[in-house]
Amino acid sequence: MPTGFNLNYLIYLFQGMGWTVLLSLLAFVFGGLGGFLVMLARISRIEAVRRIANVYIQVVQGVPLLIILFIVYFGLGILGVSMPPLVAAGLALMIYCSAFLGEIWRGSVEAVPRTQTEAAECLALTRWQVLRDVVLPQAIRIATPPTVGFLVQVLKSTSLVSVIGFVELTRAAQVINNTIFQPFAIFGIAGVMYFALCYPLSLWSRILERKLNVGRR
């Protein structure tokens, strides 16, 4: 007979939560870097670059994260590129996030009035200076609420990487439940842990939204 829930299981869950946080951070940081490049490509002056970036976004947005994960982990494994689950998971999340963030940020950059760019260009600033000093600071305000909203989604989506054998929070809860079979207690605790991670992000997003709306008047 299985024994009851004890401290060791709780520690195990917290370890899983730690991996969830780490995976989310990997997704945020590398997805953010990739997303910035995708955004730059989408607003490039060169049409071919814009098109390639667009195809990338369309493909990634049209494929479930789970499939990307399988392709990266198992697909590349068969091709002889075997990698530890953490690297595979990080890579898949980066591919996924960079497409979505790239598109969110492109929209934000293009939401900055064209006249701002025009005025800056008329002051003899280079294209890069116009972007850095005039457009991006204004685009960041516009981009913050949808970006944080997307990050909440990503944090929850990291549960999918359990399928490649990665023991993050969801998988840890599953493992414990297989031993002691107390699904309400175990998954309830896991749910509370996810909530404890996501709610502050949501709250922060709402505060930012309010602040930015006031700023816009």
Next chain:
Amino acid sequence: MSVAVKLEDVHKSFGAVEVLKGVSFEVAPGEVVAIIGRSGSGKSTALRCINRLEKVQSGVIEVCERQVNDAKLDLRALRQDVGIVFQSYNLFPHLTIAENIMLAPRRVKHITRAAGRALALEKLAQVGLEEKIDAYPEQLSGGQQQRVAIARSLAMSPRVMLFDEVTSALDPHLTGEVLRVMETLAKGGMTMIVVTHEMGFARRAADRVIYMHMGTVWESGSADILTNPQTPELQDFLANEL
């Protein structure tokens, strides 16, 4: 430099619509030229062609000895020589007034932050707004924002200043304060091309008035043409303007 700005038979179309149908005029250094005309007469487009905000289909545009309609044009060099002020001010809302003014001198001419601030203060004094140096654009009235926009342009020490209906968004009181700044600038010897609906300004400050109609220079001359127009179109335009 015998000619600051020269347009010769300039043609410009947006799609199938020809907006400029052979525009020619010259502006001497230190001259103040007012361009008047109805909406859609091509006056703003002509102005925007001068610093290549618009590319033209044919014709010659020469600004400070540069061929603007030349593929090899150094666009940034041109824009250091030519300042422009827009109807909608277009200040950068995330930067203070000081930062708005010193951004381009710091980035383009690589001056220090301290020198940039001193320059901002000097240019703000010129438009009478020193006390607003640390304010943000949204804290200023439209007239004040437009004066800052003028100061921002002047901070790059341009040789020619373009004004694109800069008072059209302002009420008469605020219009007055902006026009006074421009008149002072004109007296100081700045080369200015001013697209405007302010006939009073044209009369007081312009060395020459150009009346544009249907994409061409229809009539031009000293400010006298405003009281003594030669063509029926200008007579008609002036009658409606007053």
